[in-house]
Amino acid sequence: MAIDTGDTGFMLLATALVMIMTPGLAFFYGGLVSRKNVLTIMMQSYVSMGVTTILWVVVGYSLCFSGDGDIIGNLDLMFLQGIGINDLYPGLDIPVLLFVVYQMMFAVITPALITGAFAGRITFKAYLIFLVAWQLFVYFPFVHMIWGGGMLADWGVLDFAGGIVVHALAGMAALASVMYVGSRQNEDEDVHNIPFVALGAALLWFGWFGFNAGSALDVGGIAVLAFINTQIAAAFAAITWLLIAWYYDEKPSFVELLIGMIAGLATITPAAGFVSPQSAMVIGVAAGVVCYFAVVLRKKKGLDDALDVWGVHGVGGCLGIIMLGVLASTEINPAGADGLISGSSTFFMAQLAGLALACAWAFIFTYGMLYAIDKVTPVRVDEGDEASVDELLHGEAAYIN
Template sequence: MAPMPLNVGNTAFMLLCASLVMLMTPGLAFFYGGLVGRKNVLTIMTQSFVSLGWTTVLWFAFGYSMCFGPSWHGIVGDPTHYAFLKGITLQTMFTGNDAGIPLIVHVAYQMMFAIITPALITGAFANRVTFKAYFLFLTGWLIFVYFPFVHMVWSPEGILAKWGVLDFAGGIVVHNTAGFAALASILYVGKRKVVENVAHNVPLIALGTGLLWFGWYGFNAGSELKVDSVTASAFLNTDVAASFAAATWLMVEWMNAKQPKFVGLLTGAVAGLATITPAAGYVSLSTAALIGILAGVICYYAVALKNKLGWDDALDVWGVHGVGGLIGVIFLGVFASKAWNPAGTDGLLLGGTGFFGKQMAAVLISSVWAFGFTYGMLWIIDRITPVRVGVAAEEKGLDTELHGEEAYPQGI
């Protein structure tokens, strides 16, 4: 069989998309950094940038192989097959579709997803987790949650993929797993002793949101892994859903708080981006607008519920990413249309009852596993090294206590 010829356009596009997704992790660092207090800015930004480095190491060593190597019962790939990217040369082509891109491009693109996913979780336990515990958490969570779900959903040999579950760009794999891991982490770690619910730097949040929104085009449109009309619809669906969600959140909060809040607008945009992610390449433009509106309302009230229940999810990871990813997968089960992606399927509204049921089952499985494993892993880590910082460290601020650095040194 002759090797697939290189498609220069698709290769260039996917390298650009990988770069955009990489930019989302620094964007997340700015977003989270602006939301926390002045004494904890560097700590939460460090957690994102540590993922940028350490996740790459794990991905190179065995992560890509666990995700896309030969399957073990459809659950996880053989970690030795592509270990240290052995056997991958300039001539090795990605065979998952007819895109004509080198395998090294697929390795790079998927690596950027692996980097940002665990970093999303850090906003939930902001200001109260030791760095040693976070490092162990990052490693274990990638190995036992993220890598297996990538394989199950996105590898052709994955059990959920074979079953017919769809997730265009990470509603299950990224946002749902991260969101419910966040919920488990806040319930295990407990509430902050020193609560700072006022964002210390709103312009920093806006910068982070802009970078996330910009990078999300690579996140969603790039998940087609080539350039075609589905790529274009996924691109526009991403912007439409984010915009409608931002406007909806703004108006809902305006009605409740009697003032239009800039941080609410920014948070609503991120909720819309998370919610459209699984459906971006499978639904119409009008559906994307509806999904954005629903995301703005549902995620806003999910955060309100979290507050009512007293869960100390510091930066609303569960309400935005967990709930956004969950409802996005469900909406995909309802609204999917082969008219907008012939390689997809039809959702509940077009007679796809079985597909809707599979989406519901998949999101339940991912939620339960991410929550249960995360809670158990934190318990194990606590036996090795304390997960939580002491009260004195919380009062002093983790930047100085854990890292010996300050974002805003006094007198400067």
């Protein structure tokens, strides 16, 4: 087979779209935190672009996509050795190196999602160690288990673009990290820059089309299906969330609209290429309702997940995986599976089993990592310094005055 220029061009664009999501996340998170912690949380996203890229080309891609191990791959492709520039990825007509860099962008953003949970509380040195360890012991194994032909793939678990691999893992890691590091001194700090939040949300929404449609890995009907389902779910979730928040807060909040949109995008991610547009509408509404009340529950329990990573990404990813188990249909995508609505419980149970394993694994390993890191270097910023973390950790400030 020869390289298909159409598919290759499409995947190059999709890769660039996913890349822009990490700076988008930095702006989204940066606007939501206090003005004295902006650079710290933005730095945590941007540094992942450097650290994760290095880790990915050295060992990450090989551990995820080589070998036939149940849990992790091998080091046969370490440093991308043995991959030629014209080699095609098995079963596709795009270069292997393009698949490498596309998957790299997923690896870059996933740990960055977690940072919203412990905003303003973790030292930079501890974060760098955590970033590397979390990729090695949480993210890479689940990429291999689901997308690399490992154990969960053998179970029949499906995850189109990262409901488990990205959002559930990040959400459960967020919950574990919050439980380990504890609450901020001032949990009621206001959103400091709503235009930043809006800019970040726009870049995330824009990039998510590459995230989901690109996961089809070629130009065709499934890519188009994932594209429209992404838009539908985001819109239905955003308006649902807005209406609920408006009812309780008595004013329509721009920030609530944007958070609802992110919840819809996270929830449709695992199902985008496996369900109908009508099902995407249902998923969007469910995301708006379930994720909103997950955030309410989190607040009642007193867990200081600063930017609601667990409620939006964790619960959203889990909900998407479960709803995929209900709504999937091989009439929509013959490469998928039939869910409960199509009369099959086997696939639904596989989704639940895979999800349970992922959630437990991410929580336990994350908590354990933070505990181990704390024995080497302090994880938490001194509480007395939380009000000005940017100056303390980086010697810089986002604003002059």
